[in-house]
Amino acid sequence: MASMNDKDYYAILGVEKDASAEEIRKAFQQKARKLHPDVNKAPDAEERFKEVSEAYAVLSDAEKRKRYDAMRSGSAFGGYGAPSSPAGGGYADPFGGFGGNPFGWGPFGASTARRRRSRAYNPQAGADVVFELTVDAESAAKGVRRGVTYQRYVSCDVCHGSGSVEAEHAETCPTCGGKGHITVDTGLFGVMAMTCPECEGTGKVVADPCSACGGTGRTLSASEIVVEVPAGSHDGDEVRVGGMGNAGTNGSTSGDFVCRVCVPEERLTRRQANGFNLIGFALPFLALGLVTSTLAADAAFVAVLIVFGAYLVIRDRVRWTARWWRNAGVATLNGLTNGLVIALFVTALFSCTMAGPRVRGYYYF
Template sequence: MASMNDKDYYAILGVEKDASSDDIRKAFQQKARKLHPDVNKEPDAEERFKEVSEAYAVLSDPEKRQRYDAMRSGNPFAGSGAPTQPGGYADPFGFGGSPFGWGPFGAATSRRRSRAYRPRAGADVVYELTVDAETAAKGTRRGVTYQRYVSCDACHGSGSVASDHAATCPTCGGRGSITVDTGLFGVMAMTCPECEGTGRVVASPCSACGGSGRTISASEVVVDIPAGSHDGGEVRVAGMGNAGTNGSTAGDFVCRVCVPEERLSRGQVTGFNLIGFGLPFLALGLLTSSLSANAVFLVILFVFGAYLVARDGIRLAPRWWRNAGVATLNGLTNGLVIALFFAAMFSCTMRPMMGFYY
């Protein structure tokens, strides 16, 4: 068996040495379809298929590709580290600038299109509609224009122009993974790049949607906001969210009502949390006659909390005060748990805790 150094994996796949990850992947898919033993009955088809799979297993992995290129160039140590970075230091991880693989070969750099048949329900589209308190109380009807994934007209959402049914992946035989003996790197089990692990592929991918069964389009919907609505209320329109992939069900359009007069800002939520947090310590100080010892701690909590609340403006709407009470109660609950925990723990040892003495 020829060693890895003797094999030109680029020539086997029919790509240039500077080919991108997408080019390598597409080349493998094309050759794998033609050479798979279930399709190609030539005597050497199976051996050639294994060779193509071996080439892809090495060239599709950035680190293995770097080491392969280094060995082919006659410098077996060139692949042990990454090129020097602009700042003058070397990247010991070999990922081209990021220890997590976010570089020229990173998974986050491109969105790949494939034949994978993966039916998934569409996600909801959430839209925030801002109205004043008077409009929310009376109710209103609003038209909304937005973008979403819709079912592809060319393939009617199936992803395939010739057949509505998925086919067994010819590369992995429906297993979802392939095993490749790379020689130097040993035997590797990897997710099948043809079906991306699903075991099934779109029979004849639609050129309009790339086989997903959906495309991006502008849509319109009329939303009825009922009378008596408040900040945070939701109105749901079924089926008007993102279309699912490969004919799956669509999500909903969710209109979330925003009433500024009733909404607490983030700073106000924090302020009421701080005020609520200090209340159990205030009560505990009064019960144990140790309030003076914790005066500084409580003053900081209450003053800073009041500042955050007043900074963004106090509203008169009843719902605003209701939300303020909820935020204060959340802070009070947290403060009560902590105050009781430390009080119980230190009361047994008679040691001071935060100025309270038992």
């Protein structure tokens, strides 16, 4: 397998070295659709698909891309074609740094540059992948099917998600003896307790880390899914597909793919939401002025809030759908709640001020 130094991710995706993030994303989508094993039956399609996914995983992340460019130019720590360890660490790992120390030295003085970043056995459930799908109101009302290509962590094919190539179970961490922490004598500052850098506090480590996933049990890849948006859907509704999110580490459960439906015709813009908030905020002061007969004094303040709020709403196009007006009502209610709290506080403060200090049964003003 070619090392990362030998791979030209820009050439793999067919983009220039100064390509923007959007250009890289579009190039990946085009390549992924053509090379996906479910679509392309060529013998090398799967391998090329994984290579494209790997290239996108690096170039789509600003920090990883910076390190990759530096490594390719020979300016990174440990560059100039430095070999990598079997576990995928190496001198300059563009995916994870230098083992926590840019000089490659651990807490015991031993060089960690050739070791992988961590072989901690730490099963954690995978996170959900949230994707926002924009459809028009007509499609949302009738229902629609859409194919989606997205990035996620999948279970490693080599170790089948366990993180270990041969061993069936994790082993006790040899550094901390399974405690999850170690003590270090710093001399001047005395003995200090710290999280074990080998197992990262879990007390267990992967016996023989898989070189494909680095012992985590999962790798980054591109996936495709067909989302069924049911008829009668509205803005903000969610369609959940179980198990199609990120795979968990070391064989733990996967998250879900969550598709959030976005219907622009039913959605308030940020300006409109702020406008309805202002209108709602003004309503308690308007009611207070009518009840206490002080509306004339508050008229200017209330008018400014309502007029400016209405301007923000009208500035962006008003939608004439029931869901849009329901969202408008929610935004107005939020503003009304905040305005009511402040109006009551101002009323109580004004009442205390007017009462004045009481001395011998009399009020002095």
